Amino acid sequence: MNIQHAFPYPLGATLTKNGCNFSVHHASPYPISLIIFDDNGNHTEHPFTEEYGTIKYTLIDDVTEHTVYGFKIIQDNEALLLLDPYAKALKNSPHYQVPYTAKQSWTLAQCVVVNNDFDWQESQRPMIPRSETILLETHVKGFTLLNSDVEESVRGTYLGLADPANIKHLKQQGITTVQLLPVAACMHEPHLLKMNMVNYWGYNPIAFMAPDPRYAKSDAVNELKTAIRELHKNNIEVILDVVYNHTAEGGNGGTTFNLKGLDQDYYLHHHGNYTNYTGCGNTLDITHQPSLNLVMDTLRYWVEHYHVDGFRFDLAATLGREYDQFNPNNAFFKAVAQDPTLQKVKLIAEPWDIGPNGYQVGEFPDGWNECSDKFRDTTKSFWRGEQNYLKSIATRIMGSRDLVSASRWPHKLPVNYVSYHDGFTLQDLVSYKERHNHANGEDNQDGHGDNRSDNYGVEGETTNPRIIALREKQKRNMITTLLFSFGIPHLLAADACSHTQKGNNNAYCQDSDISWVNWKLDKHADEFKVWLADIIQARQTHMVPMINAFSGSKRTKQKVNWYTPEGNNMTHGDWHRAEALCLHLNIYDGEKELLIMINQSNVPTRFELPKSQHYNRWALVCNTQYSTIESKHVIFDYSLSALSIAIFNAE
Incomplete structure (x- = not known):
C-alpha cells in the first residue's frame, strides 16, 4: 500500500x-x-x-x-x-x-506553486577567485532598458541580462561578476505609493524567495534562471543583493503581509514596539529560530535552484545582532560557516546598520568580504585635493590592513568602491558639489550630505573643454586607484557609460531616465568606456599577481617600499607634508615588480625611479593624464603631470 x-x-x-x-x-x-x-x-x-x-x-x-x-x-x-x-x-x-x-x-x-525543474544545459558556476573578481553592480531593468543593441522585447527584463549584446558588453569591459540589486519581490513604501512612485532599487522585501515579477515578460522564475545560465556559459558570475534586515511590513501601525500575521516574534521587541535598527520600521530577529531558518533556507534555495554565485547582504550588521550588541560568533554566522552549500559562494557584507554599535567594519568572520566605506571616502577626498590624506590613501591602496590583516586574504579582501547605487555616480562625483534630489518628493532633504564631490567650476553639465578634461582625468584617477589597490574592485554599471543622475544621490524611487543607463555616448563617454576596459585588463595582468603574492602566509616574503619623488624612503615628516609619492611593490623572487606613482599637487613632478634588481627598465602601464593607454619605456626618471597617477611594470 x-x-x-x-x-x-x-x-x-x-x-x-x-x-x-x-x-x-x-x-x-x-x-x-x-x-x-x-x-x-x-x-x-x-x-x-x-x-x-x-x-x-x-x-x-x-x-x-x-x-x-x-x-x-x-x-x-x-x-x-x-x-x-x-x-x-x-x-x-x-x-x-x-x-x-x-x-x-x-x-x-x-x-x-513552482516546479523547481530547469534545464541548466550543463552550465557550470565560473568560480572566479576573489583576487580576479571585478564586481559590477547593476539594476536588472535600468541596465538594459535603453540599450538599443539589446533585443527590444527583452530590454529591462531578466532576459535582457542574457541578451548577446549585453553579454558582449560585459565581456568587453572585463567584468567577471554581476551584482544585481535586489530581485526578491519588493513592496513599495506607503509614502511612495501615495505619490504614484515605486521603490526602484528593491530594498523593501515582501517575499525572500520569489523573483520580482516586474522584471519578467511572463515567468520570473524561469527567466531569471535563464539569465543566470547564459551568464555562466560566458564565465560571468551572478551575485544577488539580499535584504534580510527588515521586511516591507513597517513598524507600529504598519501593514500585515505575512510575518506579522504568522508570528509577532519574527521581530525584535523593546517594550512592545518594533525596533528600528534599519530605518525601515522593523528589524528581523535572527536570534529567533523560525527567522534564522527562513534566512538560511532562502540562501540555500537561491544557490541550489538558481545557481547564484554569492550574496551581498544589505545592512549586514543586523544579521549579527543580539539586540543592541553585534556578535561575530552568533548563530547566523556559525550556521553559514558550517553549511556545505553556502561555503562555496561569495559572501559580501555591508558591515553596518543604524542601530547602536552598528558600525562593524573589519569585525565580520572569515569568509566574509566587507564593503569599505573608508576606501570610498578617502579616495574621493584625496583626489578632490584635500590635504592630510596621503597616509590614508596609502593605507587604502595597501588593502586597509589597519582593519583586516593580509594574513586573512584573499577570503577577507576588502570590497573597494568609489561609487555605489546609493550616492553619486562617477560622472556626478566630478560634476556636482551639491545633491539635487527634488524629484524624490522630500524637499531635497533625503540622501547623503557628505558626498566629497566637486564640479570644478560649473554645477552640472558644461561645454567648457577645460572643465570637461579635468573631470575626465579625475574619473580616471579614482578608477585607477580603485583597480590598483589591494582588494576586490566594485564598479557601478552606469559608470562605464558615464551616466549622470543629474545630481540625484538617492535615486531609490526613480524608475525613470534618472536611473536608466543612457547608452547614447558622446565622444568623451565613449573614450572613457574604452579606457575603462583597457585599465581593467591591465589590472588583471599586473595587479592580480601582486594580490596573490601578498595574501596569506606568502606575504612576509614580499617587499613594499614608499619613496619620495627624489627616490628617498618616505620619512615620518614626508607623510605629513608631501603631495606626491611612489609605491614600489616587489614579489620576492623577481617574478613581478610594480610602481604606483601618485601626484596630488597642482604642478608636474619629476620622479627618480627606483632600480629594479631583476629588470632593465620600467614600462608605463597607465598615466591618467591621457585618455588612452600607450606603452612607454623609461629607465631613470619620469615627469608626472599634476593631479595624476601612473602605473609602471618592470621589464
Whole structure:
C-alpha cells in the first residue's frame, strides 16, 4: 500500500507525485487556513490537518505547478490573505492603493506553486577567485532598458541580462561578476505609493524567495534562471543583493503581509514596539529560530535552484545582532560557516546598520568580504585635493590592513568602491558639489550630505573643454586607484557609460531616465568606456599577481617600499607634508615588480625611479593624464603631470 502523508519540512509549497504539501510556521493567535484558487479566480478553503510544534501542514491532492494559493487568517474580524514567507513565485506584481485593506490582500498575496525543474544545459558556476573578481553592480531593468543593441522585447527584463549584446558588453569591459540589486519581490513604501512612485532599487522585501515579477515578460522564475545560465556559459558570475534586515511590513501601525500575521516574534521587541535598527520600521530577529531558518533556507534555495554565485547582504550588521550588541560568533554566522552549500559562494557584507554599535567594519568572520566605506571616502577626498590624506590613501591602496590583516586574504579582501547605487555616480562625483534630489518628493532633504564631490567650476553639465578634461582625468584617477589597490574592485554599471543622475544621490524611487543607463555616448563617454576596459585588463595582468603574492602566509616574503619623488624612503615628516609619492611593490623572487606613482599637487613632478634588481627598465602601464593607454619605456626618471597617477611594470 502506497499512502501519501503530509510532512512539516520543507516549509512552503512542495510538489509531490500526486499533489502538493503546504507547510507554514504559525505562532500567532489568529486562526489560519489554506486558500487555493482555481483558474477562474474562485477559491476553496482547506484546514491544516497536521501540526508539528509551531508548524501547520497539510497535503492536497491534484495540486499542480502554477496553482495559486495563500494563507488566510482572521485579524480584527476580517479575513486577510497572507503571502507564504516561503513563496517561490507571485502571481501579481506587489502593489496596492493606500491604505492597505483586507480586500486588497486577496489579490496582492496570491502565491504560485513552482516546479523547481530547469534545464541548466550543463552550465557550470565560473568560480572566479576573489583576487580576479571585478564586481559590477547593476539594476536588472535600468541596465538594459535603453540599450538599443539589446533585443527590444527583452530590454529591462531578466532576459535582457542574457541578451548577446549585453553579454558582449560585459565581456568587453572585463567584468567577471554581476551584482544585481535586489530581485526578491519588493513592496513599495506607503509614502511612495501615495505619490504614484515605486521603490526602484528593491530594498523593501515582501517575499525572500520569489523573483520580482516586474522584471519578467511572463515567468520570473524561469527567466531569471535563464539569465543566470547564459551568464555562466560566458564565465560571468551572478551575485544577488539580499535584504534580510527588515521586511516591507513597517513598524507600529504598519501593514500585515505575512510575518506579522504568522508570528509577532519574527521581530525584535523593546517594550512592545518594533525596533528600528534599519530605518525601515522593523528589524528581523535572527536570534529567533523560525527567522534564522527562513534566512538560511532562502540562501540555500537561491544557490541550489538558481545557481547564484554569492550574496551581498544589505545592512549586514543586523544579521549579527543580539539586540543592541553585534556578535561575530552568533548563530547566523556559525550556521553559514558550517553549511556545505553556502561555503562555496561569495559572501559580501555591508558591515553596518543604524542601530547602536552598528558600525562593524573589519569585525565580520572569515569568509566574509566587507564593503569599505573608508576606501570610498578617502579616495574621493584625496583626489578632490584635500590635504592630510596621503597616509590614508596609502593605507587604502595597501588593502586597509589597519582593519583586516593580509594574513586573512584573499577570503577577507576588502570590497573597494568609489561609487555605489546609493550616492553619486562617477560622472556626478566630478560634476556636482551639491545633491539635487527634488524629484524624490522630500524637499531635497533625503540622501547623503557628505558626498566629497566637486564640479570644478560649473554645477552640472558644461561645454567648457577645460572643465570637461579635468573631470575626465579625475574619473580616471579614482578608477585607477580603485583597480590598483589591494582588494576586490566594485564598479557601478552606469559608470562605464558615464551616466549622470543629474545630481540625484538617492535615486531609490526613480524608475525613470534618472536611473536608466543612457547608452547614447558622446565622444568623451565613449573614450572613457574604452579606457575603462583597457585599465581593467591591465589590472588583471599586473595587479592580480601582486594580490596573490601578498595574501596569506606568502606575504612576509614580499617587499613594499614608499619613496619620495627624489627616490628617498618616505620619512615620518614626508607623510605629513608631501603631495606626491611612489609605491614600489616587489614579489620576492623577481617574478613581478610594480610602481604606483601618485601626484596630488597642482604642478608636474619629476620622479627618480627606483632600480629594479631583476629588470632593465620600467614600462608605463597607465598615466591618467591621457585618455588612452600607450606603452612607454623609461629607465631613470619620469615627469608626472599634476593631479595624476601612473602605473609602471618592470621589464
